[in-house]
Amino acid sequence: MRPDASRHLPLADELSVVFARMSGLLLSEETVASSLDLVGALALETVPRAAGAGVSIIDEHGRRSAGSTDRRVQEADALQYELGEGPCLAATAGRQVVRVPDLATEQRWPSWAAAAARLGLAAAISAPLSAGERTLGALKVYATTAGELDGHTEHVVSMFAAQAAVLVANVQSLERARRTSDELRQALAGRDLISTAKGVLMARHGIGEEAALGMLLARCGDGGGTMRQVARAVVDSAVRRRR
Numbered sequence: 712m713r714p715d716a717s718r719h720l721p722l723a724d725e726l727s728v729v730f731a732r733m734s735g736l737l738l739s740e741e742t743v744a745s746s747l748d749l750v751g752a753l754a755l756e757t758v759p760r761a762a763g764a765g766v767s768i769i770d771e772h773g774r775r776s777a778g779s780t781d782r783r784v785q786e787a788d789a790l791q792y793e794l795g796e797g798p799c800l801a802a803t804a805g806r807q808v809v810r811v812p813d814l815a816t817e818q819r820w821p822s823w824a825a826a827a828a829r830l831g832l833a834a835a836i837s838a839p840l841s842a843g844e845r846t847l848g849a850l851k852v853y854a855t856t857a858g859e860l861d862g863h864t865e866h867v868v869s870m871f872a873a874q875a876a877v878l879v880a881n882v883q884s885l886e887r888a889r890r891t892s893d894e895l896r897q898a899l900a901g902r903d904l905i906s907t908a909k910g911v912l913m914a915r916h917g918i919g920e921e922a923a924l925g926m927l928l929a930r931c932g933d934g935g936g937t938m939r940q941v942a943r944a945v946v947d948s949a950v951r952r953r954r
Contacts, residue, residue: 745778746778746878746879746882747765747766747767747768747777747778747879748778748779749778750766750778750850750875750878750879751764751765751766751778751779751780751784751850752764752780753871754766754850754852754868754871754875755780755852757867757871758852758864758867758868758871759863759864759867760854760856760859760860760864761852761853761854761860761864762832762853762854762855763779763780763781763783763784763832763852763853764779764780764784764850764851764852764853765777765778765779765780765784765785765788765850765851766778766779766840766848766849766850766851766875766879767788767799767848767849767851768840768847768848768879769803769847769848775792775848783830783831783832783853784851784853786830787826787827787830787832787835787851787853788851790823790826790827791823794820794822794823794826796819796820796822796823797820797823797827797837798810798811798820798835798836798837798851799837799848799849799851800849801819801820801837802837802838802839802849802851803839803846803848803849805839806839806841806846807839808836808837808838808839808865808868808869808872809836809837809838810835810836810860810862810865811824811834811835811836811860812834812857812858812860812861813833813834813857813858814827814828814832814833814834814835814857815828815833815857827853831855832853832854832855833854833855833856833857833859834853834854834856834857834858834859834860835851835852835853835854835860836851836852836860836864836865836868837849837850837851838850838851838868838869838871838872839872839876840872840875840876840879841873841876842876842877842879842880845880847876847879847880849872850868850871850872850875852864852868904939904942904943904946905927905938905939905942907942907946908923908927908941908942908943908945908946909923909924909927910923911945911946911948911949912926912927912945915949927941927942927945930944
């Protein structure tokens with residue numbers, strides 16, 4: 712066994728516990744946004760000497776979601792998107808971990824580093840959230856003392872981000888499935904309502920299905936509302952007549 716392998720055994724054990732907690736928490740959440748808050752909180756608990764943590768993702772439509780442990784992390788993250796520079800953007804674009812040992816001497820993103828330092832932050836590590844060929848966004852941790860986030864911390868963040876990416880991708884998939892299911896139920900309900908309305912008109916006027924549909928379309932054209940609204944009005948009128 713290599714000398715450094717035994718050093719990482721406690722880390723592997725610790726992370727396995729964290730990953731188990733993360734899985735249980737994420738699977739109980741309803742939205743991606745709330746899941747991101749949980750990942751950020753667990754990252755803060757897990758990463759040694761971290762003073763704040765957060766997660767940012769961009770979905771397939773370009774919408775950005777973020778979860779963070781405190782206001783400073785939120786502001787540091789927002790500054791990256793505002794200025795168009797910073798370690799999270801670099802980690803996402805390059806699909807690799809980016810470490811900033813000291814914001815006071817950082818030259819790659821001077822505008823962002825200076826602004827983040829004014830928030831009381833002194834060091835940062837960002838890791839991409841990569842699931843297969845997709846890069847979902849980035850996980851970031853901050854420290855308030857320069858040099859606190861070393862190579863070992865980078866290793867921890869990298870391992871944490873790899874697992875977090877899989878879990879966030881799963882939550883995204885679940886959320887899309889729920890949304891599609893809701894839309895399908897609404898579509899089916901609307902179709903059933905229109906069919907009922909056609910039946911009412913067919914019975915009331917002694918006409919065929921095509922003629923009944925034509926009457927509904929005509930009412931829509933006369934400003935009666937959407938097809939669903941017109942159908943609802945017809946069905947409601949039939950219910951009132953029966954009372």
